[in-house]
Amino acid sequence: MDLAILGAGAVGRSVADLADDYGHRVVALADSTHAAVAEEGIEADAALGRKEAGDPLGSHEPEAVFDAPYDALVEATPTTLGDAEPGFSHVERALADDRHVVLANKGPVAERYDELRELEAASAGSVRFEATVGGAIPVLSTIEDCTPESVTAVRGVLNGTANFILTRMAAEGLDYDHVLAEAQDLGVAEADPTFDVDGTDAALKFVILANVLGGGGFSLADATVDGIQDVPGSALELASEDGRTIRLIGEATREGVRVGPRLVPENGALAVTGTRNIVQIETREAGSLHNSGRGAGGPETATAVLADVGRLD
Amino acid sequence: MDLAILGAGAVGRSVADLADDYGHRVVALADSTHAAVAEEGIEADAALGRKEAGDPLGSHEPEAVFDAPYDALVEATPTTLGDAEPGFSHVERALADDRHVVLANKGPVAERYDELRELEAASAGSVRFEATVGGAIPVLSTIEDCTPESVTAVRGVLNGTANFILTRMAAEGLDYDHVLAEAQDLGVAEADPTFDVDGTDAALKFVILANVLGGGGFSLADATVDGIQDVPGSALELASEDGRTIRLIGEATREGVRVGPRLVPENGALAVTGTRNIVQIETREAGSLHNSGRGAGGPETATAVLADVGRLD
Incomplete structure (x- = not known):
């Protein structure tokens, strides 16, 4: 072409x-x-x-x-x-x-x-x-192949910058500001990281998913969005004592879109590390499909x- | 149609x-x-x-x-x-x-x-x-979308019965024969489980993948295949002490196909549990993609x- x-x-x-x-x-x-x-x-x-x-x-x-x-x-x-x-x-x-x-x-x-x-x-x-x-993760094609009608929900991690920050905070016991500065030095976070850390970027992706599942009707204004700026290091420590960690998790269904910091099992599928992304596609006939990979990059x-x-x- | x-x-x-x-x-x-x-x-x-x-x-x-x-x-x-x-x-x-x-x-x-x-x-x-x-896992479509030429290798777990048996052996400290009988009771293993436990079923899938990557040339006779029948419970215990476990891992490249029990990190991506399957698709441009889900069932x-x-x- x-x-x-x-x-x-x-x-x-x-x-x-x-x-x-x-x-x-x-x-x-x-x-x-x-x-x-x-x-x-x-x-x-x-x-x-x-x-x-x-x-x-x-x-x-x-x-x-x-x-x-x-x-x-x-x-x-x-x-x-x-x-x-x-x-x-x-x-x-x-x-x-x-x-x-x-x-x-x-x-x-x-x-x-x-x-x-x-x-x-x-x-x-x-x-x-x-x-x-x-x-690069095949998300929409997987939904298309299963047919959108048979997908009941899509959950997961779709912002690598926020995920990198939470991963580093949990692994090193560092606070948000320190890790953000490090991420900026590494080029993982932009000079103005607002849309990544306040959940907007992830929310846009889950809004797109909700539109695909429901045949339209959603925009960013319909999403309930919380960012990671206020997640204290102590919350990650507490989570870890309980075998869990915190990730910026989004969810799209036909009913709407939510994005926010959530507790997830430390060794569970959703706890991808670094800038990696993952989606969990819940289907009516084919169980739950997990696709993960690099969610950004040229x-x-x-x-x-x-x-x-x-x-x- | x-x-x-x-x-x-x-x-x-x-x-x-x-x-x-x-x-x-x-x-x-x-x-x-x-x-x-x-x-x-x-x-x-x-x-x-x-x-x-x-x-x-x-x-x-x-x-x-x-x-x-x-x-x-x-x-x-x-x-x-x-x-x-x-x-x-x-x-x-x-x-x-x-x-x-x-x-x-x-x-x-x-x-x-x-x-x-x-x-x-x-x-x-x-x-x-x-x-x-x-x-249900999108494997061939993901390779098709990346183009087979840009995929360097596919690895993973593509037999749910063998994976179930290894998972149970590791979790419960039970031996192979005991868990196999349990799997047969549950309908997870067939009355004659030979092709699942000796690696043949997984090998067929990796041969198909090698054919897709290399444009043909492979059949089962070209694969190097070991099964899980001789994995002792003690090997799983030893692996666990080192933060690892054993899975029946296959690999397809343009050079050939290998399937056999391998040590993998206990909390790593390839250590899926139960009957779940996973593939790790290594690409030239898009990093490593992991797709997992139910690998069998009507x-x-x-x-x-x-x-x-x-x-x-």
Whole structure:
């Protein structure tokens, strides 16, 4: 397939890098200020090299990607809340042109799912978004294969930064501020870690899952969300004396979404360590399925994007 | 899709039972002696009720399923080794008629993979076999999504009976013969548990995985296989003193297949308990993915069969 990639952060860059291995061609790649466009396939290495060097990625306006002869738009611009712009408009434009859309941007599917499905219904293109939930971990495809109707709930850990912090606090007996600073030094936490530690990032993913299970109807405003900022080291010590630990656990059902710190068995499936993510998919016919892996990262998330591209008709 | 189901054991029955939930219709269902066939869809409940009561499932010869107007053959007859008959001939016949084939029977994909792929290449139908590896756990679809080329190895536990026995031996300090008898009472082990405890069943699954990774070339004869019959209770005790336990671990790479009892960390990912299965998929770009769940059972395996049907063109 011919891909147009919007967003040249870690995910967009990795998709451009790996597309060829999956038998696809990148005909356009844009960051927020420039685009490289070429009908016969752009030279992704060269374009990304220019960006790396501080030069424009390409000679076009970003909007030029929509004029490229692409089959599928890869929307990998940063997630925004509320109106989910400009991501939502990008998706709208591609669908209006009867092209497929593969999202790595969580905003449109978390905040405006119902509108998105309406636009998709009116388009010859379809929308896929495995990369928005759990990076390389096959979450949405597993639900699709079991059929969403037969899945009763999805629980788990879908924020690696929060999980890293809780893991380190428990293992080293360190307090939150100390471990957060360490995580920032390691590049595991961003300079502004708010959305990771206050539960917003995990909540967006569980909102997407609730939309998939229930056929829509949810946005971030419907989620009950608590973060990990106020978990004291002493709570982790107490938990440990009882063979348990604390994780930032989310849950999506047809009834709603909850995310917050929860006690879980120290050696149980949900107590993944470090930045690892896990989902536990409860099914009616097939018991409980656990999928775990790296929930973030450029190549990891790009793998999910390209798996979606492979599933387009 | 219209399905013809060969085999009316736990898996075939569950596929017949659940097909409607997935939007498919069963036009033929056969056990080893009789078949029910109806162009407008058979009454699966009634047919299975007759079988339950000791009466013929239907009024046709089993071969009559091939004359039904089916889109996909579900081959769910018992796995056989060597020539993998009669399963292989069933698959051959359906492909010769340009129909799709979904296998729950491991024989043809473990023992005659290359021939099967040749027959598929000459047919308008395609072959899928998620149900042959790990029941409801998405194993082959995860590899397909990452692309087989980017998967370097698959390891894990793919026999629930052996895992149950080792789990009980470790937890209760009981010996192999005692736990095996208990497992047989519980219906977890069959009257003749040979293929489960000697590693053959797990090896067949890892041979299938090696074929998927390497594009064919493997059969059971190429696997190095040890079973759990000779694992003494004392070995589990020694392992436990060191924070480890013993599991029947298989490994598939492009170089080959090995299955045998191995020491693993007691609280590590591979030490699943009871009849649970787990695979660890090592990828080049996306790290290590762990998928676990119920690796056997009628509805669990039928879920995988129907997921495959959903992925047919």
